[in-house]
Amino acid sequence: LSGKLQETMKKFRGQGRVSEKDVKEMMREIKLALLEADVNFKVVKDFINKISERAVGQDVLESLTPGQQVVKIVHEELIELLGREQSKVTFSSKPPTVLLMVGLQGSGKTTTSGKLASLLRKQGKSPLLVACDVYRPAAIKQLQVVGGQLNIPVFTIENNTNPVEIATEAVKFANFKQHDLVIIDTAGRLHIDEKLMDELLNIKKAVNPHEILLVVDSMTGQDAVNVSQSFNEKLGIDGVVLTKLDGDTRGGAALSVKTVTGKPIKFIGVGEKLNEIEPFFPDRMASRILGMGDVLSLIEKAQDAFDEKQALELEKKMRTMQFTLEDFLEQMQQIKKMGSIGDILGMMPGIDSKALKEINQEESEKNMARTEAIIRSMTKKERNDPSIINASRKKRISAGSGTTVQEVNALLKQFEEMRKMMKMMTDMGKRSKKGGLGR
Ligand code: GDP
Ligand code: MG
Structure with missing residues (x-):
């Protein structure tokens, strides 16, 4: 779109x-x-x-x-x-707050359950994940792997294939173990059918969730809208999580879901990694669709990854162009935390999705590793003042890093360009903090 x-x-x-x-x-x-x-x-x-x-x-x-x-x-x-306003999860005044994740198979329920647990833990919650997709052993395992990666407990009952019982016991367990947030991952089907709805209705009746969040794959286009409508009619939903918005399909489904169901989009999934989830901001999405780029999301992500003081220092350096290769190396570690390179670029104004598609994710990450090797082969003096890097130094650096002189040259050139871009970015960020950005 x-x-x-x-x-x-x-x-x-x-x-x-x-x-x-x-x-x-x-x-x-x-x-x-x-x-x-x-x-x-x-x-x-x-x-x-x-x-x-x-x-x-x-x-x-x-x-x-x-x-x-x-x-x-x-x-x-x-x-x-x-949907105008940002719509948040409402937490119960009597914990635990129970979230029931529903949706078709492959829509991203399990991944999103983990992402949400991690996101809300950052807001001070103590989440418990619950595996109610009991039909495939692999599904339980998958949630356990996700929980393991995030260090969030996953509730299961061995040899029990009754999702209603598991959900009920999980809430009891959460009460006992002081978890104030329970996220229930459920089974999906390829299509909506009676059996799936009955099962979900039964879980709903048993645990009385505070919110039922429908997970929808934004790549399924018009289908996403029909699915939302059916789930809302048959089960009743409180909000939608739109996944896979990192691909090409940036807006189509988002534009219809709210109107057709009347239920807000609360979060968006923007990648496979477990930190790739964002609250849904209608104004930002509108800007993104119009191609203004999502500078605010970018800044927020940066703030999440950077330590505040470090970020301030860095900003000053970038502004005054004193940013060195030494800083670059350090920041590369931080940038890795912000998500993939594709993501970061996708949020910048002026870069459209077509250009983005041409960026090869894997290649970028390999490049990053090569870059790191080259910088590590430089002396401190060289890192702080790349202008002293003459031909013989280049030879030494390329040999040390297992690259070629051309690659060292390319990096130096790219670094100079990046310095300029960073300066631009910080200028832009400052303007938007003052409420500029033309909104
Ligand atoms: P479930 O069957 O509904 O539980 O779906 P899963 O959580 O197993 O996800 C199905 C596939 O979609 C997996 O390969 C996920 O990595 C992928 N996935 C989930 N959310 C996103 C997203 O926001 N972006 C991308 N690119 N992939 C996603
Ligand atoms: Mg699943």
Whole structure:
């Protein structure tokens, strides 16, 4: 979705005067972009009606920057469509809070259960994961592996294949062991069927969850919307977690789910790693769809990974261009914590999804390892002042790191470019903290 809409928006953003005909054409293009992205037809129709009305009704045509005005309207209406406010998990005043994770097979329930447990633990909760996908031994094992990686306990009952009993016992166990958060991972099916719904209804009846979160694979397009609707009708859901938003499909499903179910998207999954989950912010998603890039998410991620004081120091260095290879090496460890390179770039303005697809994830990570080796082969003096690295030093460094002189050259050049980019990024970050960013 983003790519197409971004192009349309770009065309209009810079434009001077526009005619009513231009606005009409723009609406048509937005409509096509949305439909092509599998956004529900009715949702598209309502959306286009709304923005057309506003675009023609306001002083857009007379304004000096009509293109921008229209972009602003589209942005605002997208936010509205996506649910306006950020929607959080509501915790029970009588712990434990019980979250029931439901969804089709492969949607990401097990992964998301772990991600959520870890995220909410950061907010001070003491989570317990519960394995209620009892039909495949591998499924229980999978949750145990996830729990093990996060160091979060996983509740199971050996040789018991009754999910209702397991869930009930788990809540008792949580009470006893002072876990104030219980996250129940359930079985899925390839399609919605009676048996699945009955089972989920029975678990629901037994443990009376505070929230039922539906996990939806955003890559399934229109199907995601139908699935949400069925689950909501048959089981009743409180919110949606949209997974796999790291791929190409950045918005299609997100745009319809809220309208069709009336239930908010609460979190998004943005990768396979267990820290790749984010709260869902409608305004950021709208910006992302419009191609403004998600600078705020990026900064938040950075803050999560960096120690505050260290970050301040680094920011100063980046701003004044005193950032050295020595710092680079240190920060590379931090950047690794922020997630994959693809992710980080995906949140930066001006980088569209097409460019992103050309970045080979594995290759980037290999590059990173090579870079690390090269820097480690430099002396401290060289790291702090790369300008002294002459031909003979390059030879020594490449030999020491098992690379070539060309690779050393490439790194030095890339480092210079990165310094510039970082300066740009920090400038941007500062502006957004002051509430700039044109919103
Ligand atoms: P379940 O059957 O609903 O429990 O789904 P799983 O949690 O086992 O996930 C199915 C697959 O989707 C696994 O390979 C996950 O690694 C992958 N997955 C889950 N969430 C995300 C996400 O946000 N992004 C990406 N890229 N993959 C995801
Ligand atoms: Mg599972």
